[in-house]
Every structure is written in C-alpha cells, then in structure tokens.
Amino acid sequence: MQYGFFDDNAREYVITRPDTPYPWINYLGCEDFFGLFSNTSGGYCFYRDAKMLRLTRYRYNNVPTDTGGRYFYLRDGADSSADVWTPSWMPMKSKLDRYECRHGMGYSRISSARNGLAFSQVSFVPLHDKCEIHKITLTNESNVDKYIDIFSFVEFCLWNANDDMTNFQRNFSIGEVEIECPPEGSSAIYHKTEYRERRNHYAVWGVNVPVSGFDTDRQSFLGLYNGFDSPAAVFNGQAGDSVASGWAPIGSHHIKVKLSAGESKTYVFVLGYCENPEDQKWEAQGKINKKPARDLLEKYRTPEAADKALAELNVYWKNLLGKFTVEADDKKMARMAGVWNQYQCMVTFNMSRSASYFESGIGRGMGFRDSNQDLLGFVHLVPERARARILDIAATQFPDGSAYHQYQPLTKRGNNEIGSGFNDDPLWLICGVAAYIKETGDYGILEEKVPFDNNDELADTLFVHLLRSFYYPVTNTGPHGLPLIGRADWNDCLNLNCFSKTPGESFQTTANYESGVAESVLIAAIFAFVGPDFAEICRRTGRNDDAERAERAIATMIEAVNKHGWDGNWFLRAYDAYGNKIGSNECEDGKIYIESNGFSVMAGIGIEDGRAAKALDSVKEHLDTKYGIVLLQPAYKDYHIELGEVSSYPPGYKENAGIFCHNNPWVTIAETRLGRGNRAFETYAKICPAYREDDSSLRRMEPYVYAQMVAGKDAVRHGEAKNSWLTGTAAWTFVSISQYILGVRPVFDGLLIEPCIPSDMKGFTVTRHFRDADYHITVDNSAGKEKGIKSITVDGNAHSGNVIPAFSDGKVHKILVVMG
Numbered sequence: 160m161q162y163g164f165f166d167d168n169a170r171e172y173v174i175t176r177p178d179t180p181y182p183w184i185n186y187l188g189c190e191d192f193f194g195l196f197s198n199t200s201g202g203y204c205f206y207r208d209a210k211m212l213r214l215t216r217y218r219y220n221n222v223p224t225d226t227g228g229r230y231f232y233l234r235d236g237a238d239s240s241a242d243v244w245t246p247s248w249m250p251m252k253s254k255l256d257r258y259e260c261r262h263g264m265g266y267s268r269i270s271s272a273r274n275g276l277a278f279s280q281v282s283f284v285p286l287h288d289k290c291e292i293h294k295i296t297l298t299n300e301s302n303v304d305k306y307i308d309i310f311s312f313v314e315f316c317l318w319n320a321n322d323d324m325t326n327f328q329r330n331f332s333i334g335e336v337e338i339e340c341p342p343e344g345s346s347a348i349y350h351k352t353e354y355r356e357r358r359n360h361y362a363v364w365g366v367n368v369p370v371s372g373f374d375t376d377r378q379s380f381l382g383l384y385n386g387f388d389s390p391a392a393v394f395n396g397q398a399g400d401s402v403a404s405g406w407a408p409i410g411s412h413h414i415k416v417k418l419s420a421g422e423s424k425t426y427v428f429v430l431g432y433c434e435n436p437e438d439q440k441w442e443a444q445g446k447i448n449k450k451p452a453r454d455l456l457e458k459y460r461t462p463e464a465a466d467k468a469l470a471e472l473n474v475y476w477k478n479l480l481g482k483f484t485v486e487a488d489d490k491k492m493a494r495m496a497g498v499w500n501q502y503q504c505m506v507t508f509n510m511s512r513s514a515s516y517f518e519s520g521i522g523r524g525m526g527f528r529d530s531n532q533d534l535l536g537f538v539h540l541v542p543e544r545a546r547a548r549i550l551d552i553a554a555t556q557f558p559d560g561s562a563y564h565q566y567q568p569l570t571k572r573g574n575n576e577i578g579s580g581f582n583d584d585p586l587w588l589i590c591g592v593a594a595y596i597k598e599t600g601d602y603g604i605l606e607e608k609v610p611f612d613n614n615d616e617l618a619d620t621l622f623v624h625l626l627r628s629f630y631y632p633v634t635n636t637g638p639h640g641l642p643l644i645g646r647a648d649w650n651d652c653l654n655l656n657c658f659s660k661t662p663g664e665s666f667q668t669t670a671n672y673e674s675g676v677a678e679s680v681l682i683a684a685i686f687a688f689v690g691p692d693f694a695e696i697c698r699r700t701g702r703n704d705d706a707e708r709a710e711r712a713i714a715t716m717i718e719a720v721n722k723h724g725w726d727g728n729w730f731l732r733a734y735d736a737y738g739n740k741i742g743s744n745e746c747e748d749g750k751i752y753i754e755s756n757g758f759s760v761m762a763g764i765g766i767e768d769g770r771a772a773k774a775l776d777s778v779k780e781h782l783d784t785k786y787g788i789v790l791l792q793p794a795y796k797d798y799h800i801e802l803g804e805v806s807s808y809p810p811g812y813k814e815n816a817g818i819f820c821h822n823n824p825w826v827t828i829a830e831t832r833l834g835r836g837n838r839a840f841e842t843y844a845k846i847c848p849a850y851r852e853d854d855s856s857l858r859r860m861e862p863y864v865y866a867q868m869v870a871g872k873d874a875v876r877h878g879e880a881k882n883s884w885l886t887g888t889a890a891w892t893f894v895s896i897s898q899y900i901l902g903v904r905p906v907f908d909g910l911l912i913e914p915c916i917p918s919d920m921k922g923f924t925v926t927r928h929f930r931d932a933d934y935h936i937t938v939d940n941s942a943g944k945e946k947g948i949k950s951i952t953v954d955g956n957a958h959s960g961n962v963i964p965a966f967s968d969g970k971v972h973k974i975l976v977v978m979g
C-alpha cells in the first residue's frame with residue numbers, strides 16, 4: 160500500500176498519514192549545518208560533525224521509535240478541559256483531523272488540524288547560516304475565539320554525542336543555560352554547556368516574540384516519570400520558568416495566544432549554532448557573548464525574512480537540479496533520475512555514512528572509498544565542492560598508495576583506529592578524480608600539492624597520488640598475479656585475513672593474518688575499469704611513458720583475470736588465505752558473487768569472447784529476484800572463520816545474500832556494455848524505490864530514496880529494505896541511469912551520447928549542463944532499438960561520431976539523436 164504520493168511539480172514527496180512503516184525522513188541543510196527531520200518531526204541537528212558538534216539529543220533504537228525531535232505542543236482551551244495535542248502526530252500520537260507532511264528539496268512541511276485548529280510548519284536550514292528555521296502558523300478554523308498555549312520543545316545534546324549518551328557521572332552535573340526572555344522582542348534560550356572552558360560555541364533556541372514562560376530543565380517540563388507524550392508543563396498549562404543546572408537542559412518556550420474565528424498567527428523559531436572568537440567569548444563574567452545569536456535571530460525575526468530564505472533555498476535547488484533534467488513517458492524513472500536520485504547524491508556527498516536513521520552519527524566518519532564513489536553522483540552539481548573533497552581525501556593517502564580507510568570530517572585527519580589495508584581504496588581515488596576531470600576539464604587539479612598521511616612535509620602533486628594509487632594493486636599481488644585483498648575490498652565483509660573468533664571484535668581490524676595469498680578478482684576488475692582513465696590522464700598531460708607503462712600493467716592484470724579469475728560460467732570472486740576459490744562452482748555456499756561479475760564486464764573483460772554475456776546470464780539465473788540482484792548464492796549457512804563477516808549475517812541479509820543495492824547498478828552498466836537495454840532497465844527499475852511505492856508496507860523505507868539493502872530471497876522478510884539514504888547506491892544508480900541507460904556521459908573530450916534503453920521506450924529528452932554550455936538532447940527511438948545510433952544532429956547540422964564537444968560558450972545547443 161501507499162502512504163503518500165510524489166508531487167512532481169513541487170518536487171515533494173507528500174506523506175498522507177503519519178504512521179508510515181518506518182519514520183520517513185528528510186535532510187535539512189546543504190553545506191555545513193544539517194538536520195535530520197522525520198515525517199513526525201523527529202530527528203536532530205548538528206554543525207559539520209554529527210558526533211562532535213551535535214545540538215540536539217536523539218536516542219537511537221528508542222521505544223517508541225523516533226521519539227525526540229523539535230516538537231510543538233498545542234493546548235487548545237483556557238481551562239482544565241483544554242485539548243492538548245501534538246500537530247506532528249508524534250510524540251502524543253494525537254488523533255488528527257488532517258495530516259500531511261511534504262518532504263521537499265532541503266525543507267519539510269507538516270500541516271495538520273484538530274477541532275478547528277489548523278497548524279502548519281515549514282522547517283529548513285537557510286543557505287549560508289548555521290541554523291534551522293521552523294516557521295509555524297496556527298489558524299483558527301472554527302467560528303469561536305480560541306485560547307491557545309503553544310509550547311516548543313528541544314532537548315539539547317551536550318555536544319559530543321558519544322559522551323552525551325555514556326558519561327552520565329560527569330554529564331548530569333555540567334549542563335548550563337542562559338535565558339533571555341524580555342517583555343518585548345524575541346525570546347532566546349542559550350545552551351552553553353562546556354562554554355566556560357574549552358568550547359567557544361553555544362546553541363540558541365529562539366522565537367521572534369515575547370513568551371509567557373519557558374523551561375530549560377527537562378524534569379521540570381516533563382515530570383521525571385513522564386515521556387515526551389505527557390509533558391507536565393503542557394498539561395498544567397503553564398511553563399515552570401525552570402533554569403537548568405546539570406541534568407538535562409532543554410529549551411521550551413511557552414506562548415499564549417488568542418485567535419479569533421478565522422484568525423492566523425505565525426511564529427518563527429530558530430535553532431542555531433553560534434561561535435565566538437576566543438577573546439570575545441564573554442559579555443560579562445559568566446555571561447556569554449550573545450551577539451552572534453542576536454544577529455541570527457534578528458535576521459529571521461519576521462515571517463517574511465524566513466519566507467525569503469526559503470525562496471532562496473528553492474532557487475538554489477532549482478538551479479542545481481537544472482543541471483540534469485529528464486523528460487520521459489516513464490514518470491517514475493524521470494522523477495527519480497531528474498530529482499530524487501540527485502538529491503540523495505547531495506546528501507550522501509555531505510554525510511558520507513555518518514548520520515541517518517541507521518547510522519548513529521558517532522561511528523564512521525568519511526570513508527575513503529565511499530566518498531570517492533559519492534562524488535560520482537555529485538560532481539555535476541557542485542564541481543568546486545567535489546574538487547575540495549578530492550583534495551581532502553587524497554591527503555589521507557599513505558606514501559605507498561594505500562590509504563586511511565576513514566577520516567574525521569572536522570579534523571580531516573585519517574582515522575587511526577581503523578587504519579588502512581582495504582586494498583580497493585586507492586583505486587577509488589582514480590575513479591573520483593577521473594570523474595571530476597571528465598566533468599570539468601580541469602587538469603589543473605593534478606598539479607595541486609597534497610600531503611600524504613596528512614603530513615605537509617610529505618606533500619606531492621595529486622598526479623603523484625594517482626600514480627601511487629595505480630601501482631598499489633600492481634605491486635601488491637598474490638600467487639595468481641591478482642591484487643591482494645588486505646582487510647577487505649569493496650565488500651567490507653569479505654575478511655580473508657582476519658580470522659576473528661572473539662565476540663565483539665571488529666571483523667575488519669582484528670590483527671591481520673598476513674597471508675600474502677588472499678586475492679581479490681574484484682580489485683583486479685576495478686583496476687581494469689579505472690586504469691584506462693589513469694592512462695588517458697597521463698597521455699593528456701604529456702606523460703606518454705607513464706601512459707604506456709600503465710597500459711602494460713592493465714593488460715597484465717586483465718590476463719591474470721582471464722587466467723585465474725574465470726570459473727567456467729562466471730567470474731570468480733577471490734582466493735582465500737589458503738589459496739581456495741571463493742565464488743566458484745566448487746564452493747558449497749557462496750558459489751557466485753555479484754561484484755566481480757558486474758565490474759569485470761563494466762571493464763570490458765570477456766566481451767569479445769562471450770564470457771561477459773555468460774557471466775551476466777549466470778547472474779540473472781542465480782542471483783536475480785523480484786526485488787533486485789542478491790550479492791551471492793547460495794547464502795552462507797555457517798560462519799566461516801576464513802571468510803569473515805560475510806558469513807556472520809543470517810542468510811539473505813546484508814552482504815550474505817542480501818540485495819546489496821550498491822552493486823546492482825554495476826550489473827546495469829555491464830548490461831549496457833552488451834547492448835542489452837531491456838535487461839539493463841529491468842535491473843535498474845527493480846531496486847528503484849519509486850517503482851515500489853505501492854509496496855511500501857513491505858519495503859518500509861522511503862519511496863523517494865534508495866536503501867543500502869533489501870532483504871534477499873533467503874531472508875524471512877524478502878523485499879524489506881533497510882539503511883535508507885546513506886549508501887553508494889545513490890551515486891551508482893545515478894551514473895547507471897544518466898550515463899549508461901539514457902547514455903549521456905561526460906568523457907575527456909565532451910559529452911558522449913550512447914543510450915541503451917528498453918526497446919519499448921519511444922524516446923526521451925535530457926538537458927545537461929556541461930562545462931559552461933547547455934545541451935538539450937532529444938533521443939528518438941521510434942525504431943524500437945535497445946542500443947545503436949543512426950544519426951546525430953547538433954544545432955541542425957549532421958554530426959559524425961557520438962561525442963559532442965565541450966562548447967563552453969554559455970549557450971544552449973540542440974542535439975537530436977535518432978536510434979537505429
């Protein structure tokens with residue numbers, strides 16, 4: 160069943176009932192201040208780093224789920240019979256006469272009504288400011304006067320989210336606030352825990368009107384034994400004017416308002432992060448310097464100012480999404496490729512794998528491999544930010560080409576606990592840089608000096624970084640001449656050197672058994688896929704010798720795959736530490752894996768001699784399901800110490816034969832290389848959430864975003880998705896649909912046009928902004944082909960070949976492509 164619908168004109172997903180099968184969230188914020196915001200107003204916000212600078216508290220794995228957020232409580236009535244309810248449904252689960260939540264591009268709106276009182280809220284992070292704005296409007300839709308009490312509510316996090324939920328012996332004593340609620344003007348609650356010593360930042364929770372009271376101490380507001388669904392102050396109809404001292408600081412404003420019949424009132428709430436220079440921290444002893452907060456509240460003091468900021472945000476997104484648009488009969492594909500998939504790419508670029516409803520914000524920082532792949536779906540949106548990100552990532556590479564697997568967004572330093580040893584990592588840097596150069600033509604980035612190991616003394620050009628990346632797998636090969644896998648390759652759970660048997664220890668970072676034997680066919684295939692781009696980069700920057708040497712290394716690697724990476728009907732996955740095959744028909748479980756098959760064919764291996772087609776047919780035969788392609792088959796029934804985490808998951812979940820969506824687009828792309836547009840599109844559509852909107856009760860996750868995993872056919876809940884939002888699926892599906900199915904692909908010389916579509920797709924139109932020109936590309940497939948171009952005209956003139964040059968002239972160019 161469906162819980163809402165796409166409003167394509169508004170670029171919104173409209174949720175029509177609050178009790179969605181899982182909280183359906185949105186992300187507020189585009190640059191450095193972010194909020195997670197669910198359809199019932201749950202979530203939290205942070206500045207730059209979800210672990211270190213978290214403004215509001217959120218309890219993961221809470222009961223009921225998704226309790227805690229920025230809440231508004233309404234008390235309708237002047238006496239003890241007053242009706243108390245929460246217009247976002249949660250936390251009181253109030254019965255509502257109307258409810259709607261619209262998640263849009265960087266903002267969300269909730270509107271609801273009960274007993275003649277209507278409420279609407281719009282929440283967003285304005286461009287360039289470090290705050291959330293929550294503008295709320297109450298309307299009296301009845302024909303009598305109404306006396307309303309509004310109570311706002313946020314619970315502050317004591318900044319370090321990890322410490323906040325563990326170190327109670329200290330934390331229950333350190334909470335501090337200041338309150339500024341004058342009879343005129345705005346009212347503000349300041350959360351200043353730890354400001355007196357080592358912090359120079361505080362949070363502010365303000366509203367643009369005077370208040371009748373406030374609370375800053377959680378127990379005073381809720382009552383010690385009450386949940387968020389029964390706050391004592393609200394039921395009493397009066398805030399306690401409590402001043403937090405230790406325990407749990409919160410921010411609640413109490414506003415009293417009389418609304419005549421038909422009357423509306425609007426309030427602007429601002430939840431912001433403020434910083435002061437070290438020498439300007441104090442206004443007076445013990446009084447924080449409130450200037451930045453006052454400026455912020457002043458800036459958004461009026462509803463008009465808030466509306467203007469929202470309008471600016473809308474323009475920002477309109478421009479961004481104008482860089483790639485799609486028109487096609489298939490509305491589901493068009494809205495995903497044109498809007499939601501790109502939106503999710505922005506979110507994954509910003510968040511990496513840090514903060515979602517499945518990532519707690521205190522675990523992983525930015526991933527070396529993840530962020531490089533996230534770039535692929537983002538680079539056309541804001542190339543300058545992709546450029547900066549590439550330089551950050553590259554600085555966490557070691558001089559031998561290996562890399563810290565993760566780094567912290569705040570310090571940008573490699574993460575020591577995890578270290579390196581994920582031997583696919585280096586290659587993703589080439590992949591990211593190649594995508595950036597193809598998008599922008601900016602070869603200058605190669606000459607940027609970038610540290611190794613975050614050490615300026617070890618800095619060298621980005622080109623040298625790529626060189627080291629390229630040769631890492633070449634110089635670290637095993638007995639079959641295939642790259643050594645290290646702790647794991649793309650599949651974090653294929654841990655062939657770890658042999659972990661102690662509960663709780665990490666499958667990846669346990670003392671490594673340096674077998675020098677365990678090899679990865681996938682890394683070889685990734686090498687064969689990204690290697691040619693590296694060689695091309697060498698050639699185009701006059702490094703011909705490097706180019707030739709690289710090409711020889713690629714040929715040698717492909718030879719190794721041909722000799723030792725083919726199992727008869729598909730590509731092998733790996734060799735374990737004993738030299739045994741993984742992903743082979745000889746295995747009892749895990750006979751066939753998706754990754755090496757998708758990537759080998761993407762790289763073109765086996766296309767000429769028919770093995771590629773055979774491999775993809777095997778994938779279809781053994782791994783395909785109604786909901787997408789599972790990672791491997793048969794699922795591991797037992798734990799294999801020599802394989803690691805992959806065999807730790809119950810069959811059908813995660814890497815153990817789940818539909819791990821990230822690698823499905825590799826098969827999609829591989830299918831387009833064989834010209835099989837029907838099958839390519841089938842694999843695309845199966846994991847695309849918009850096609851499963853009416854199946855939301857089973858899928859459970861948001862119908863507008865990809866999920867990392869959908870339970871595979873061995874699982875009890877086959878078809879149920881998990882880990883929505885932060886997944887490499889976003890970038891790769893965008894690459895697969897935009898560059899390989901619709902076939903508009905940036906290459907070094909321009910835009911390559913090579914559609915590979917279902918034969919019944921009559922055609923489509925794509926507009927693509929590319930290196931300072933706009934390409935309006937219309938593809939006519941009245942011939943009913945899957946692939947193949949009969950003619951291309953550019954601005955009315957016949958064009959030979961299928962690469963359209965980078966015009967870079969600020970103009971619009973019309974491209975007509977006739978398939979045939």
Ligand code: GLC
Pocket residue numbers: 512526528529648649650651652814821867886887
């Ligand atoms: C997660 C990780 C990613 C890894 C994948 C497969 O998505 O973030 O780095 O490649 O799982 O294990």
Ligand code: GLC
Pocket residue numbers: 651652667804813814
């Ligand atoms: C990735 C995998 C997950 C694994 C984790 C380990 O996120 O998807 O299954 O547990 O890496 O770090």
